[in-house]
Amino acid sequence: ETGVTQSPTHLIKTRGQQVTLRCSSQSGHNTVSWYQQALGQGPQFIFQYYREEENGRGNFPPRFSGLQFPNYSSELNVNALELDDSALYLCASSGTWTSGGPNTDTQYFGPGTRLTVL
């Protein structure tokens, strides 16, 4: 167990709907990264949050947005769902800021949320 939790475990939505996924980071971690993993592929980086601010973003459209709260938990919001959004959504927490920047070394994953868009 990594101490990272995600909710819900599974979710079924229809095209055009909106969804919010939640993540609680491991105690002592202040950086949260979100990934999308399609079947048979590696995780694709969506974005990262450090101290409530977006700290980097992958090649995902603006309808993917997020938040990080003062307790370092985080949300991923996806608007106008498309069929291709069906995937496993992973949240990973990692440690504190270092002199060179946010420390994304040693990311620990939650169990993931399986999203199905019909």
Added chain:
Amino acid sequence: QKEVEQNSGPLSVPEGAIASLNCTYSDRGSQSFFWYRQYSGKSPELIMFIYSNGDKEDGRFTAQLNKASQYVSLLIRDSQPSDSATYLCAVRESNYQLIWGAGTKLIIKP
């Protein structure tokens, strides 16, 4: 486009043998390298990380890094059926983000 490449497999290894998993990366500025194991339907779990050239051992696992060749590998000694999983290689870029390979599926045959 910075990339991390892995052979998708499946790689089939007899129980008790050594499994060798390979990964190449394109960003010469990469500093940190990670191996994760992912069972079907589960999230990735960290096996090892390596920062310096050479070998790093942890139990039955050995990570090998060659920055000149931009190559990182994972060896699993005395392979067990429970080692059957997909192994993901991840590389930390200079902007601190992780780039992931697509994974190698490993099958350990009893």
